[in-house]
Amino acid sequence: MSKWYQDTEAGHDVFTASRVRLVRNLEHYPFPVRLSEADGRELVEKLETGLKDIGAADGREFERIPVGSMDQEAREALKERRVINGAAVSKEGPESLLLSADERVSITLDGEDHIRLQCICGGAGLNELWSEADRLDDYINERFDYAFHEKYGYLTAYPTNVGTGLRAAVTLHLPMLSVGKQFGKLVNEMSRFGVAVRGLYGEGSENYGALYELSNQKTLGMTEEEILSLVQQMAERLAVSERKIKSLTLRNHRLDMEDEVCKSYGVLKYARRLSVKEAMTYLSQVRMGVTEGLLKLSEPVNLYGLMMEIQPANMKLLASEDEKSDIRQARAAYIRKRLPELA
């Protein structure tokens, strides 16, 4: 079965991916941070047993992955593919993961909270993701009693998740908007509307690939529908600005843009060594070229998926034993192979 990030990206432009995450905890159990190793193990086993048929209920296959006993790099790779969050990479103890074969649904058990349920897909689609998460949430709730407070709603380890426990997020590709001088200011402004924008890949304050995730900051005092529509609206606003700048540039500086995009394609197609930063920068340009019709590829390729696969930990998993000694060389070879010819 293909992964969600290997499906076609046709029709996606600024909206690169959407994600809905729910945090839930069971009654009568301390949160993972206060759970002893033995109790944590018991809880994980209980959850795994109770949810063993979730695949049949959801109509897809699920794999059980013992994250807690995996090495750092394997966990890092899951994080790069957005299956688990940063906290789950470093957490010690009997953490476990139920992952659907297409990696669209992931349920982290005993991470920061007892249950972290996430649904993710390419392009736009927050509402569909929410109905799916809502259904799965009910399925879990049928088997386990949740910690729920009349006033505070669903109780979570961090008070920043309490209430709905819902984080709705849209990944936006903003190659034009993000190079503008005002972008930092714009990002800061967003918090006034109750949403946060953060760079997805990069080191320090540097962003690689112009991918940004916009998500709700507040989880309490708003209904799920209100949160979804806020995130959707704000993401659309940024998308509109990005498209506006793109069409202006296309109208006034088409040749410059074409030149940039084609050079990027050329580097990716012929380079013999690529760092993550280089690969991300050029893939971002190529993605923009494809969505704007400046580049025509002979067959469709999911460029966002490719961006995830060439991240350091995933690249090591994909590289053969001989290639592991020079990962930048492996990256260049992999991209050469995956990037289709021009039509």
Added chain:
Amino acid sequence: MLCEKCKIREANIRYTEVVGGVRTEHNLCSHCAREMDFGHYAAVFDTDYPIGRLLSDLFGLDAEQGESEEAGLEQVVCPTCHTAYSDFVKDSRFGCPDCYRVFDLLMSENIKKIQGSDTHKGKRPRFGHDEGREASGKSEKEKLAASIGLLDSKLKEALAEEEYEQAAAYRDQIRELKERLKENE
């Protein structure tokens, strides 16, 4: 400050009473505090850790040992998971579901600050939660609980705006709903 009861000894205990959303503060010396009628809390002054410890800390009994009020607060401990208020301040993370009840008074303002609200709206568990797995009779109860939550936030708003008449009306409505909720059980 002198103890408001005996007016002889120095007050080293601040006892905050919250009734129907209205806060009253009392400043007492430890001697008078022991003798005062705290209703069902009276026992806590004699019993041991953790409940006794927790509430005596809430009342600030530790201030007797010359510690500051802040230090007293930091020693509030959740009886279920032993997370101390100081742990919470340090990690900004709770230890168990009960922490929300234990630290409610200390935390609700902060939660409101970070979340812009302190009352949940939206989805509620559709199964279980204190009433077995049958769905019967739940919707009525759920509705009541939801209205109480709503009125409670309205009450707080009214108090903040110093609209006491309105607040009193909300308080009476809440009381009535709570009684109906009890009958429902």
